Amino acid sequence: MxxxxxxxxxxxxxxxxxxxxxxxxxxxxxxxxxxxxxxxxxxTPKDICDQAIKAVQDGKTHYTANRGLLALRQAICHYYKERYGVEYDANKNVIVTTGSSEGIDLAIRTLIDPGDEIIIPNPGYVAYESAIRAANGKMVFLPLDEEHQFKIQPEILEATITKQTKVLLMNYPNNPTGAMMTKEELAQLVPIIKKHELIVISDEIYSELSYDHDYCSLASFNEIKDQVITINGFSKAFAMTGWRVGYLLAHEDLTDEIVKIHQFGAICANTPAQYGALAGLKSCExxxxxxxxxxxxxxxxxxxxxxxxxxxxxxxxxxxxxxxxxxxxxxxxxxxxxxxxxxxxxxxxxxxxxxxxxxxxxxxxxxxxxxxxxxxxxxxxxxxxxxxxxx
Incomplete structure (x- = not known):
């Protein structure tokens, strides 16, 4: 055999x-x-390590809620409100994941039925394509070019959308190019996203590593906030790659479904690591x-x-x-x-x-x-x- x-x-x-x-x-x-x-x-910053070690020493080594440690979810909501002006409910809109990579996979598997089209950037991060293939989705590549500093051009996005398009996956600051999109540039995409009723998976893992402009989260545009699944985490900005703590922010109708996959696949993110991430948000700015x-x-x-x-x-x-x-x-x-x-x-x-x-x-x-x-x-x-x- x-x-x-x-x-x-x-x-x-x-x-x-x-x-x-x-x-x-x-x-x-x-x-x-x-x-x-x-x-x-x-x-990893010392206070993050210290608080994770303390969690182990204090016996905080059991499961948290599937959605994650409540105090961490509350801190994430506070962070997004203070940083980007976006309000979320810790009990409805947040799932703490085992890294942002799990968040991307969860979002794609929750949204995509076989044959559904999902637009992804080209060039783009390598994990997107594999997650879509695993979900039996259909990839449609959105070309990005050096002439436009690898930013999404509204007219090209519009031309890429078909009747089968369900999802747009965006990643800014971008891996591999380092490209950024300003608030004004993102605003040009909002009417297109709204018109075609797209769900957008916005991979914002590098949001803290923005050098020349204030970062703008796509979810800060109220007219499409409910259509945006925001993916972020602690690996890059907090130097926590091996800790595997990320998070997903979305409308409760989406998180209620997404958490089903998460609870059977991962149950919850690593508990001591969640306490470390909480310390990161509180004291490591x-x-x-x-x-x-x-x-x-x-x-x-x-x-x-x-x-x-x-x-x-x-x-x-x-x-x-x-x-x-x-x-x-x-x-x-x-x-x-x-x-x-x-x-x-x-x-x-x-x-x-x-x-x-x-x-x-x-x-x-x-x-x-x-x-x-x-x-x-x-x-x-x-x-x-x-x-x-x-x-």
Missing amino acids: NIKDKVSQRIINIKPSGIRKFSDYARTFDDVISLGVGEPDYD NDVVNMRDDYRRRRNFLVARLNEIGLPTFMPEGAFYTFSNITSTHLSSYDFCVELVKKERIALTPGSAFGSGGEGYVRISYAYSLDELKKATDKIEHFMKTFKSID
């Missing part, structure tokens, strides 16, 4: 993460400087600001250096990635990264990992020390000079 024949075809059709695939390849070489994985290089300021300094250095080297790079306004144009080399993004890691021991992520719209680019994370970025860019410069001399 061929055991693999028993596996669901829709799961077989899911491609492994292009980020992890290339990261694993890069690990086969010694002394590699990796700028590939989107993970803060900071340790300065830590977040300090990390963001440091990312901004790294961004400014990296963008200037890459442009100097000859890799055209627009200024990202959020997250901690640059999306650098490598078309002048006439290499595919994958081949560029392979040659770079072979010759210089520098690991980047091929843009093709993020969809066809990422071909011709490489994603570079600046969630690494300035010293590492300087060493890496010196090696990239050497590679580019050597490559040109061979060419």
